[in-house]
Amino acid sequence: MPELPEVEHLRRTLEERLVGTRIDAVRRGTFDVLDRSAYRTRASVDRMLLAAGTVTELRRRGKNLALLTDDGRVLGMHLGMSGRVTFTPPDADDRHAHVSWRFSSGTKTQGWMTFRDPRRFGGLTALPSAEALADHWSELGPDGFLAAKPELVRRLQGLRRQAKAALLDQRVIAGVGNIYADESLFRAGIHPLQPLTTLSNAALARLVDAVQSVLSAAVHAGGSTLRDYVDANSQPGSFQELHVVYGRAGMACPECGRPLDGFQAAGRTTVACRHCQPLIHTSGR
DNA sequence: CTGCTCCCCTGGGAGC
DNA sequence: TGCTCCCAGGGGAGCA
Numbered sequence: 668m669p670e671l672p673e674v675e676h677l678r679r680t681l682e683e684r685l686v687g688t689r690i691d692a693v694r695r696g697t698f699d700v701l702d703r704s705a706y707r708t709r710a711s712v713d714r715m716l717l718a719a720g721t722v723t724e725l726r727r728r729g730k731n732l733a734l735l736t737d738d739g740r741v742l743g744m745h746l747g748m749s750g751r752v753t754f755t756p757p758d759a760d761d762r763h764a765h766v767s768w769r770f771s772s773g774t775k776t777q778g779w780m781t782f783r784d785p786r787r788f789g790g791l792t793a794l795p796s797a798e799a800l801a802d803h804w805s806e807l808g809p810d811g812f813l814a815a816k817p818e819l820v821r822r823l824q825g826l827r828r829q830a831k832a833a834l835l836d837q838r839v840i841a842g843v844g845n846i847y848a849d850e851s852l853f854r855a856g857i858h859p860l861q862p863l864t865t866l867s868n869a870a871l872a873r874l875v876d877a878v879q880s881v882l883s884a885a886v887h888a889g890g891s892t893l894r895d896y897v898d899a900n901s902q903p904g905s906f907q908e909l910h911v912v913y914g915r916a917g918m919a920c921p922e923c924g925r926p927l928d929g930f931q932a933a934g935r936t937t938v939a940c941r942h943c944q945p946l947i948h949t950s951g952r
Numbered sequence: 953c954t955g956c957t958c959c960c961c962t963g964g965g966a967g968c
Numbered sequence: 969t970g971c972t973c974c975c976a977g978g979g980g981a982g983c984a
Contacts, residue, residue, distance in 0.1 A: 669977065730978080748978050749962075763962085786961050788978055828954065837979080844977055893977070894964070913977095934956070936976080959981085966974085 669730055669746035669789070671812055671842030672885035672906065673898075677752055678727045680899045681780075684754070685722040685734070685770060688777050692769035693718045694757040700765045700782075700790040702743075705799050715793035716766060717742050728804050729811065729841025733794070741800045744782065747789025752899050755781050766791065780899075811842040812882045819875045823863055830866070830874065831859035832933035843878060845935050846891060846913045851877040852939065853912045858946040859932040859939050865949050884909065912938040 693716045703715055711718075720736030727733070732744040744752075756779040757767035763785040770777040782791065794800050809818050819840055826833050833839050834848040843851065852859050855877035857870065866874075885891060890904035893914075897903050911921045916929025920940040927938050 673977085745978085747961095748976070750978095784961095785963065786976090786978095788960070826953095832955075835978095846977060891977085896977090954984105956983085957981105958983105960979095962976105964975090966972105968971085968973100 669748070669750060670844035670847050670885075670891075671730055671810075671882055672847070672888075673890035673904065674727055674730050674732055674746065674842075675812060675886050676890045676898060676904065677746075678725045678732055681732075681734070681752070682725045684777070684899075685780070686724065687721070688770040688772050689721045690717050690719065690736075690768050691771045691776070694767040694769075696757075696759075696765045697762065698765055698787070700784060700787060702790060702792040705792065705794050705803065708795065710793075710795075714740070715742070716791070717768070722770075726800070727810070728807050729837055730844065731804060731807065731841075733800055735797065735800075739796050741794040741797060743792035743794055743800065743803055745789045745792075747784060747786060749786035750782070750784040750789030751896075753781050753783065753901070754778055754899055757781060806838055807841040808837065808839045809841065811840045811878055812886060814840075816872070816875050816879065819878070820868070820871050823871050823874065824868070826863045828863055829859065829933065830857050830861045830863055831935075831937060833863055834878065835933050835935065840878070842882065845937075846910065847878070847881050847885065849913045849938050850910060851881045853944060854881060856944055858941075858944040859937050861946055865947055912940070914938070 693713050717736050717740055720740055723737050724735040734742045758764050764781050764783045767779050767781040769779050808822055822839050831848050834843045855874040857874055885906040888906035891906040892903035915927050916938045917926050920927050922943045925942055927940050929938050
């Protein structure tokens with residue numbers, strides 16, 4: 668699930684539940700999904716996992732999330748393909764439940780939160796300071812949801828890459844994944860394989876508009892639910908009902924009714940309409 | 953720089 | 969019901 672809208676939805680959920688609470692217990696499963704390389708000083712793993720810290724902020728950039736505590740410690744979180752966060756207690760029988768945290772306000776326990784990631788493409792990053800977090804995120808482009816449109820247009824200008832490859836590259840714009848790339852390109856009427864250098868500034872602006880409107884609609888809908896995904900509060904998202912091309916290869920284009928094409932772009936499964944998103948061939952001279 | 957391939961790992965669905 | 973095969977929302981490394 669985890670593209671920008673799902674991560675932003677999670678960020679808001681955690682912000683509501685965790686800010687101002689103290690982490691009074693940390694429980695680790697058998698597998699260590701924690702990257703500790705940013706720590707130069709001696710610290711226990713529990714300390715790196717924010718034990719005894721009070722949560723002050725939940726920060727997001729693209730698909731990356733971070734918990735910040737009052738004493739400066741930071742825990743970066745990436746959901747990868749299969750990462751989930753739920754308000755559930757540790758489960759020793761679940762070999763994919765990697766870390767659980769218990770939160771309290773004053774002397775009152777508020778509950779548990781568990782990070783689970785069966786496929787382990789995601790993970791946690793221990794960071795000693797907000798500066799270390801900035802460094803950790805320094806390669807990321809501006810956030811696709813929060814950044815101003817002209818900044819995003821500028822990021823796309825001059826790139827010699829195919830449109831979809833550029834959208835998926837987190838260094839260009841942070842947060843767009845395979846689903847929202849296809850949805851954005853369809854809404855903008857731009858073919859995924861179209862080189863950006865062949866597009867006018869007006870077309871790039873149209874693409875950025877599409878990216879931002881798709882992302883904000885998806886955030887508003889609580890993200891997309893595919894398979895059995897539910898959020899931290901066990902609620903499904905609903906944006907999948909608004910997917911018009913993703914997962915619909917061979918089905919009718921919602922605009923022209925012709926069958927949608929399925930193919931590979933930037934190494935990823937891609938769906939587009941060759942009529943509504945014509946690949947524009949330039950003369951070369 | 954750009955694109956392509958392969959890899960990390962597990963689970964779910966399709967098809968037989 | 970059980971088995972095999974294929975596929976998947978991400979990202980990074982290595983190579984031409």
